[in-house]
Structures are given as structure tokens and as C-alpha cells.
Amino acid sequence: MxxxxxxxxxxxxxxxxxxxxxxxxxxxxxxxxxxxxxxxxxxxxxxxxxxxLNSLVTIELDYEKLLQSMYSGGLQADKDVLNKELIEKIEHSSYVKDFSVSAATQLFTQYSDRTPKHKDKVPGGIIEPSNEIEIYDSNDPELAKYQLEIIEGELSDDTKEAYPILVSKKYAEKNNLSVGDSLNLDFNSGFEEEKETLKKDGIITGIYELATNNPRPYKENEEHLFFSTRSVLKEVKELQFGDNTPLMAGFDKVKVSLNDPMDTQKFLNELDANNNKYQQVAFKSSYDQYKxxxxxxxxxxxxxxxxxxxxxxxxxxxxxxxxxxxxxxxxxxxxxxxxxxxxxxxxxxxxxxxxxxxxxxxxxxxxxxxxxxxxxxxxxxxxxxxxxxxxxxxxxxxPSMPRGENYVEDExxxxxxxxxxxxxxxxxxxxxxxxxxxxxxxxxxxxxxxxxxxxxxxxxxxxxxxxx
Incomplete structure (x- = not known):
């Protein structure tokens, strides 16, 4: 004490x-x-x-940069193509778990309206395709652009003679179609007087219905929305544009799921994402925000x-x-x-x-x-x-440029x-x-x-x- x-x-x-x-x-x-x-x-x-942090990486054309390059006269046709070469790199990458590709082109069928429009403004008028064909190659909702349920059949690429097509339930009911029916695919568009013959015989291999949680523009276009395979879309683009394939004629977007999100930078380095070849391509991932x-x-x-x-x-x-x-x-x-x-x-x-x-x-x-x-x-x-x-x-x-009402942002x-x-x-x-x-x-x-x-x-x- x-x-x-x-x-x-x-x-x-x-x-x-x-x-x-x-x-x-x-x-x-x-x-x-x-x-x-x-x-x-x-x-x-x-x-x-x-x-x-999620494992998703999106690779898509940066349309804002493309427009800026176009306005400035600096757009180069040999750059930024999301082509087969890039898809093969992704497919063989050890970092990739799964991926899907998006691309679209417009077409007519035997059920389409071929009435020329705007004759008063354009000689011969303009023919506007009534349907759109998209790639659907993943059942993973995170990778797929659309969320859909295949009601009947499947999207098969077994046959080379006919183009496999997945049509909506609404389209099938309207035109009384079922799996196995043929569909005449016409990829012509533009001025009626300049029309060329670009037709293929397709076959309906499946019928689908879009999930209700799809964005409004997708649901509104459901009746006229077809799906096909990556190889079909690639061939169509080559038919339409020939040797002078513009940038937008390739794939629109590639969505990749990686095994480990922490490998994102290694994956992008493997693709050579910083190369000048991809000046107008946007590589997006949550890893960028994380960094x-x-x-x-x-x-x-x-x-x-x-x-x-x-x-x-x-x-x-x-x-x-x-x-x-x-x-x-x-x-x-x-x-x-x-x-x-x-x-x-x-x-x-x-x-x-x-x-x-x-x-x-x-x-x-x-x-x-x-x-x-x-x-x-x-x-x-x-x-x-x-x-x-x-x-x-x-x-x-x-975005620095305004978006239209049909624009759907991928978040x-x-x-x-x-x-x-x-x-x-x-x-x-x-x-x-x-x-x-x-x-x-x-x-x-x-x-x-x-x-x-x-x-x-x-x-x-x-x-x-x-x-x-």
C-alpha cells in the first residue's frame, strides 16, 4: 500500500x-x-x-468512339473488328469459363411485307426488313443477351444445308408454323431498285418465348425476333458485305465469364486488349472499378x-x-x-x-x-x-452522347x-x-x-x- x-x-x-x-x-x-x-x-x-467482384468481361464496339473517328475522318477499316480470330483467342484461353457472342442482321421471310416505303422521298422507295436474327449461344442468364425459354425443339447447328432458326411462339402461332417447317430467309435490304438476291433456305428447329424480365424493347420485338447460331450469322455477314466488310459487320459484343475475376487483367493482356488494333473496342469489367x-x-x-x-x-x-x-x-x-x-x-x-x-x-x-x-x-x-x-x-x-428510348444498358x-x-x-x-x-x-x-x-x-x- x-x-x-x-x-x-x-x-x-x-x-x-x-x-x-x-x-x-x-x-x-x-x-x-x-x-x-x-x-x-x-x-x-x-x-x-x-x-x-464478378467474373464477367464484356468486349464490344465502342460506338461513341466509332462516331467520333468517323466525324474526324480517322476511322480505319482494318481495326476493331470483333471477328473469328478474337473469338478463337477467347475460346482457347485458360482463364475463360464460358462466353457468348452477340450479333444481329435484318431479314425478310415469305411472310414479310415487301411494300416499298417513302416513295415520295426516295425513287423506288425503301424496303425495311420486318424481322431480326440474333445469336443465342448461352443458357447462362449472365452471359445471354436475352433470357428465354425454349418451348419446343432446340437451336441446332447439325445441318449445313439449312440455316437453323429459333422463332418466337407468337410468330409461330401467327403464321401457323411448327418445328421442322422451312423458312425462306432473304437478307436483302435497302433501296428496292438496288436489291440483290441474298436468299437462304432456313429450317425452324425450335420455338421460344422471352422471359417477362427482359427489357421492354426486347419484349416489344419478340414476335419478329429470330435466333440462330454464330456460324450462320458470320456467313450471312460475309454474304451481305463480301470482301469490303465494314467494322459493324462483325460481331457486336462478346461476353465472357472468367474462372477467377482476379485474372481479368491477365486475360485482357492475353487478348492484347491495349493493342492499336482495338482502338474503338471497349473492354469492360467490374475489375476496372475494383482497381x-x-x-x-x-x-x-x-x-x-x-x-x-x-x-x-x-x-x-x-x-x-x-x-x-x-x-x-x-x-x-x-x-x-x-x-x-x-x-x-x-x-x-x-x-x-x-x-x-x-x-x-x-x-x-x-x-x-x-x-x-x-x-x-x-x-x-x-x-x-x-x-x-x-x-x-x-x-x-x-455516355457522352444521348441514348434512344430503345437503348438497353448492360449493367x-x-x-x-x-x-x-x-x-x-x-x-x-x-x-x-x-x-x-x-x-x-x-x-x-x-x-x-x-x-x-x-x-x-x-x-x-x-x-x-x-x-x-
Missing amino acids: KFLNRIFKSIVSLKKRTAIIGGLFLVISTFLITARLTQNELQKVLSNVQKD TIQSMIADFSSILNFIQLFLILFALIVIGLIMLLSLRERKYEVGLLLSLGETKYKIVMQMFLEVFIVLVVSFGISFALSTAVIAPQASEIINEQMQSSMKELSEENG STKLKTDVSVTRTSFKNSVVASSILFLLLAGITCITTILPSLKIVKKSPKEILSNNE
Whole structure:
């Protein structure tokens, strides 16, 4: 009891030193706790984003860049073609789990209206195809452009003589068609007077119905929407355009599902996505957003790491200097205690506990202040910065040209995670703060015990006779 009384009397009597060390611990602890809690929450955000990261990559023509190149006269026909070569690279990639291709062309059938339109404006009029044929090559809703149910038959590519066609239930009922019926496919379009013969004999191999959750433009066009295979669409495009195939005559879009979303960059490098050949092709994935968020969090974490390191070194140096000067002034007290038979161990423990008690009180105040006031404010500031950066990124990558009412945006490669720092739970705050407390206790131990040992190792006579 006398030992503890002596400690508390020393703390009270050395008011100036106690106030300086207490204030120092208060400031350092507050900033360290705030930095650590914020850093933990940032890592939690990054972890949640990584969990939400999907494995989809879309490769599509960037029509905005194509239009800009067209207007500037810089459009080159040998670039940006999403062709068979690219599809083969994707098909043979070890990173790819599955993929689907989108492409479309318009056509007539024997049931189509071939009446020329706009004769008053265009000599001979314009013939507008009444149907559209699209690729459907994946049953995975994340990869397929359309979500449909095949009611009867299937989309088969077994025969080379006839083009396999999947027609809608509405079209089949309207024209009294069933699986196995032939369908005359005419891919002519444009001016009636310039019409060329581009016809193929197709066969209905299946009947489908679009799911109700398809976008409005798809549902509205369901009756006139056919599906066929990739090879059929490729052949049709070659028939229509011959050797002078324009950019838009290739595939419109390729959607890829990777085995591991973290391999996205390796996959794009394998495709040589940064090559000049693909100047007007957009490679989109949620990994791009993840990398942006990761970069922002890494920047914040680096700043917080620097602050923590600086504060720890500052505490080590300043507390060490304060204790060194304080113990110099208390040599006479140490010498007297030794002369009165006090053990060296108790004297050293007294010096340590005097500072340690101040640390405990200051740290308790800092913990309450940080968790209740400062850490939430710091999180709010960081959230504002992150949301601002994400908004700028969204505006930068967003459409610069107006979209028509039939435009359907593909949001499958967008992250849906809430990128914001939340308040740390009390339990996690205690755990994180405990580590910091042990660190500061260690600094206290080093800066008090080492100088004290240097003094008490001498005899009482040496200490009291030393005039330093």
C-alpha cells in the first residue's frame, strides 16, 4: 500500500511532467486509434468489393468512339473488328469459363411485307426488313443477351444445308408454323431498285418465348425476333458485305465469364486488349472499378500508415527525452530510496507505473473521444472523397452522347457494393485499440525502465555524490 501511495504522490507532485506526458499520450492515442479504426474499415470496404467482384468481361464496339473517328475522318477499316480470330483467342484461353457472342442482321421471310416505303422521298422507295436474327449461344442468364425459354425443339447447328432458326411462339402461332417447317430467309435490304438476291433456305428447329424480365424493347420485338447460331450469322455477314466488310459487320459484343475475376487483367493482356488494333473496342469489367477503389483505399491507407509510424516514433523519442530529463532530476530521490533499503526492482517499477497510470487514463479518454467523435468524422470526410472520386469516374466513363428510348444498358459489369466507410463496432474498436495500447505500453516500458536501470545499478553513495 505504501508503494502505491508513493506512486500516486509522485504523479500528483510532478504536475508539470504528468500534464505534459498525459497531454502527449492523449493526442497520440487519439490519432492512432482514429487512424487504425479508419484503416480497418477501409480494408473491410475493399474486402466487400472483392467479394462482389464478378467474373464477367464484356468486349464490344465502342460506338461513341466509332462516331467520333468517323466525324474526324480517322476511322480505319482494318481495326476493331470483333471477328473469328478474337473469338478463337477467347475460346482457347485458360482463364475463360464460358462466353457468348452477340450479333444481329435484318431479314425478310415469305411472310414479310415487301411494300416499298417513302416513295415520295426516295425513287423506288425503301424496303425495311420486318424481322431480326440474333445469336443465342448461352443458357447462362449472365452471359445471354436475352433470357428465354425454349418451348419446343432446340437451336441446332447439325445441318449445313439449312440455316437453323429459333422463332418466337407468337410468330409461330401467327403464321401457323411448327418445328421442322422451312423458312425462306432473304437478307436483302435497302433501296428496292438496288436489291440483290441474298436468299437462304432456313429450317425452324425450335420455338421460344422471352422471359417477362427482359427489357421492354426486347419484349416489344419478340414476335419478329429470330435466333440462330454464330456460324450462320458470320456467313450471312460475309454474304451481305463480301470482301469490303465494314467494322459493324462483325460481331457486336462478346461476353465472357472468367474462372477467377482476379485474372481479368491477365486475360485482357492475353487478348492484347491495349493493342492499336482495338482502338474503338471497349473492354469492360467490374475489375476496372475494383482497381480504382483499391487504388483509392491504398492511397488513404498509405497516408494513415505514415501518420501512425510518425506518431509512434514521435512518442518514442519525446517520451524518452522527457523521462531522461525527469530521472536526472530525481537521482537524489532514487539514491535516498536505495539508502533506505528499497529494492532496485521496486524503484524501477515505480518509475514505470507512474507513467503507465497516466497512459491508462489518457488512453481511456482517447478511446472514448475517437470512437464517439473523431473516427466518425474522419470516416465521413473519407466517404465524401471516395464518393466524389467514384462520381468523377462514372461521369468520365459514362455516355457522352444521348441514348434512344430503345437503348438497353448492360449493367452486369458494374459493381453494386456500397463503397463507404461505416462506424466500427464497439467490439472491433476494443480489439484494435488494445493492440495500440500494448504498443504504447511497450514504448512506455522502454523509455522508463532503461533510463531507470542505468541509475539504480549504481550504489546509493555513487548516486548521491554524483554532481551531474
